[in-house]
Amino acid sequence: MKEHFANLRSLQEIDNEIKNLRERLNELPGKVTEIQKKFEATKAILEEKKQLLQESKKQYKLADVDLRAAEEKIAAYSVQLYSAKDNVQYKALIKEIETQKKVKNDIEDRIIYLLESIEKLEREIHEMEKTVAQTEADAQNKISVLEEEKKELEKAISERESQRTHLAGLLPADLLRRYERIRISKGGIAVTNTENDRCNGCLSPIPPQRILEIERQDKLYLCEACGRILLPAEKKTHLGN
Numbered sequence: 001m002k003e004h005f006a007n008l009r010s011l012q013e014i015d016n017e018i019k020n021l022r023e024r025l026n027e028l029p030g031k032v033t034e035i036q037k038k039f040e041a042t043k044a045i046l047e048e049k050k051q052l053l054q055e056s057k058k059q060y061k062l063a064d065v066d067l068r069a070a071e072e073k074i075a076a077y078s079v080q081l082y083s084a085k086d087n088v089q090y091k092a093l094i095k096e097i098e099t100q101k102k103v104k105n106d107i108e109d110r111i112i113y114l115l116e117s118i119e120k121l122e123r124e125i126h127e128m129e130k131t132v133a134q135t136e137a138d139a140q141n142k143i144s145v146l147e148e149e150k151k152e153l154e155k156a157i158s159e160r161e162s163q164r165t166h167l168a169g170l171l172p173a174d175l176l177r178r179y180e181r182i183r184i185s186k187g188g189i190a191v192t193n194t195e196n197d198r199c200n201g202c203l204s205p206i207p208p209q210r211i212l213e214i215e216r217q218d219k220l221y222l223c224e225a226c227g228r229i230l231l232p233a234e235k236k237t238h239l240g241n
């Protein structure tokens with residue numbers, strides 16, 4: 001029985017390791033997604049600025065057309081001044097010229113603003129393109145590291161699964177079945193130690209007489225509170241934690 005208990009303990013240790021390794025493996029896709037999202041967010045800001053630049057350039061072209069139209073009007077009215085029939089017509093033309101000059105000034109202010117915006121955006125885009133390239137390289141590196149980690153974890157799991165198969169084969173079938181049943185219903189922990197007269201799985205107290213019986217290891221004892229298999233705390237393990 002003692003020998004079976006030792007194997008049972010080892011089986012539990014391997015199952016704990018497999019559980020931990022699987023948890024780490026399951027965290028990897030989320031980490032990759034997070035890295036990709038961060039990169040996509042940086043890229044999205046760049047794309048936004050590029051669109052804004054295009055829009056500003058379009059506005060600039062339109063303003064330039066308006067500017068030319070205003071200038072042409074001013075020129076045309078100025079020519080008409082020479083052929084004004086009377087004072088009324090002359091004053092009306094002067095007023096039109098003044099109006100168009102004001103329109104022209106407003107357009108010129110707008111053009112200055114647009115040119116400054118375009119220059120600023122082009123500078124920002126140039127800087128951001130470097131940042132995005134760097135972020136992409138960083139993301140690729142981090143993802144490569146995670147892919148490497150994935151391979152290592154899968155290898156470690158596969159190794160432990162082989163060990164597990166071997167150990168499970170050494171145990172009597174009924175003991176193994178019992179172990180599996182308890183493990184499934186008790187959050188992965190079927191075998192636990194006694195520690196300071198308590199079950200290490202659920203921390204319920206165990207009577208001193210039962211502790212002595214458990215230490216003899218000639219019979220299988222289950223914790224009366226949680227139903228886990230109780231083994232003496234003979235060596236330093238982390239079972240039940």
Ligand SMILES: [Zn+2]
Pocket residue numbers: 199200201202203204223224225226227228
């Ligand atoms: Zn217990």
